[in-house]
Amino acid sequence: MQTDAKVVPLNKGATQQSPTSPVGRLPVALIQVRDKVALQLKQALQVLFDNADDTLFEMADRATSNAEQNAFFEAMRDLRLKRKSIERTFLQKVFESFSSLNQYEIGAAPKLDAVSFDSLSLVQNDELEEVVALDAMVAKVVNRDGIALGHLTARFNTLVSKKIEDKSNPLGPRLLCETFLDACRSLGVEIKVKLIILKLFEKYVLTELDQVYAEANQLLVTAGVLPELRSAPARRQPERSSTAGSQAQPHTQPQVGTAASAGQVSEEGVQEVFGVLQGLLSQVRGSSVLPRRDYPADAVPVSSLDLMRLLSHLQQHLPQQHNDDYDLRVSLDQLLTRASARSGRARVVGQVDDDVINLVSMLFEFILDDRTLPDSLKALIGRMQIPMLKVALLDKSFFSRGSHPARRLLNEIASAALGWVEQDDAQRDSLYHRIEQVVQRLLNDFVDDPTIFSDLLSEFLAYTGDERRRSELLEQRTRDAEEGRAKAELARRQVEEALNQRLLGRTLPEVVVRLLQEAWSKVMLLTCLKHGVESVEWQSAQQTMDDLIWSVEPHEAPEARARLLELVPGLLKSLREGLASAAFDPFSTSEFFSQLEALHVQAFQRFRKPEPVEVLANDGLESPPLLLDLPDEEEVEQEAMPAMVAVVEEIVLVSPGETQVQEPESCLADDEEALGFVDNLRVGSWVEFQEDEEHKLRCKLAALIKPTGKYIFVNRTGMKVLEKTRMSLAVEFRRQAIRLLDDALLFDRALESVIGNLRRLKGA
Structure with a gap:
């Protein structure tokens, strides 16, 4: 059967990936902003729809014809039925726009289709009315909340890999308006009603954006994202020259270095910015910077x-x-x-x-x-x-x-x-x-x-996008490996602490000390990694260690023998199961248990009292009982005494093939500027290390492993190149061997x- 070219098989469509599918997880701070804003937008939408019925009813009441009145009543009904769907679609698209922030969208610049004036229809006029209304709504928000939006965009740019502008900010007024319009596509209403709904969106949602931006910025400031941004960007606001100022309108002055608020730069705005720059140049002509040039009069x-x-x-x-x-x-x-x-x-x-x-x-x-x-x-x-x-x-x-x-x-x-x-x-x-x-x-x-720049930009973004994805994958693997190492190191410290609490300062049989340090420590390490130190399994492993130590210590109390008889079978079972679960060497396990058995036998013998032994004469006749001259208890203990070990140094566990190397640490005052520099480093920051007089190393802070306090640096391919502690970084900064690289836009x-x-x- 032939497939119509306009029909897309369902299985094919299902396998295609969304062009905005996220390639990486969002930073925690950005997730907090997203979730808080989603709640605010949901509440604002609910207020919008709660008031939509009253507004449309009033419009129907003022209608000048039955047809117009019926249109408003139909719109009320349609809106009630599709309200939940519109809310859900709108919020879903907001979430998708956040998810795409960590992904570059690579493609050629959109080309404008040729427009035939003969083909213009009422539909295009309706769309034009939508665009005009949308532009007016966006302009109002930008004029009112442009500074707060600019700060939010700047903060988003420090958190994500994809460079965004106000127009592509998920919380920007343009993207929100377009998202709402897209969510309302299912409404079968005419343009007059759609414009009323847009007005309601402006009244109940866009007017709340000042509060949304304020709270989102505050959340990011609390998370340490660009807290130095001031409430008014006076530094970036270009001054007007006397001539430019007299010609320009008070609200048309754009900020230099940023895109125009609505995504397009009007000719008036372009000339104004260039006029400002010309005005500044005119003030310094004739100075050493711009010496005046003498030209012939003609x-x-x-x-x-x-x-x-x-x-x-x-x-x-x-x-x-x-x-x-x-x-x-x-x-x-x-x-x-x-x-x-x-x-x-x-x-x-x-x-x-x-x-x-x-x-x-x-x-x-x-x-x-x-x-x-x-x-x-x-x-x-x-x-x-x-x-x-x-x-x-x-x-x-x-x-x-x-x-x-x-x-x-x-x-x-x-x-x-x-x-x-x-x-x-x-x-x-x-x-x-x-x-x-x-x-x-x-x-x-x-x-x-100039279209060559668009072509080269698309090609270069395609190249860097591929490179970035490869480096992000390797960087994530590096982070995962380092976090795994950190968990293992933390677990090892927990095991060391548990061993030292029980063994340090005590004298015990050498076989028991070796069993705990070489074998049981592995059981405890796996238990800590799998279940944590608050788990029943961890407590049980510690109890087994305590029981083993008690079973080989000398005890004088009469009830100790009964407890030992009751304890040993369960203790041996726990030891065997634990060592088997840790895949400990069976030969060494067998050797440990043989020596442990001898220790327990000796422990039982210490509780047994010697009894008189009757000796028969050679003729078989009973003779007066004689007592054998048995060695006293002291002599027996000395002959069978196991090798003992006094644990006088802290136990340090080291993996096979690993050497415990302590990085020399210098102590700096808490208010040291160098420590402040290190504490202000953020994941994703690029730094340059001066390794020696000729060689420099550029690397990015990929992770701060909190359990160990390690700063992990990777190169541009995502491969780990350095590992530093907070103090060692501060020392490097103090001797001016490290420099933070400015990753703001070069132009x-x-x-x-x-x-x-x-x-x-x-x-x-």
């Missing part, structure tokens, strides 16, 4: 198209190896001088283009001075300056839109390079080779079509630095 500015051609020429003739002495401005001036000589008139760069060149130059000065980037990769990234300059000249949103493909490409390269370690043969490293390919393609193929840090420097120069 100088003609080159067009943007000609400037792009000159830059493309420089791009094609860029040196194969990045040279620190290479100055783009000098090379461009030389080309302009030649062009001026050919045309007979002085050619210069226009003021706007000149500002773009200066800004990009300042950005790359920061990038090439950044200590976070390895030197070998700085040389590669430095070769991207001309392509980045060209895309900035083409599209001024490069400075204002955090999601701009060129910016994202630069940020992704820098993030991937964070854990890269300098090598003798860097070209053989896959990451170095991949970045080199990206740079070379830009230099060879980028002329004036954003560079832009903030440029703006900060320009402001300082302006105020100087």
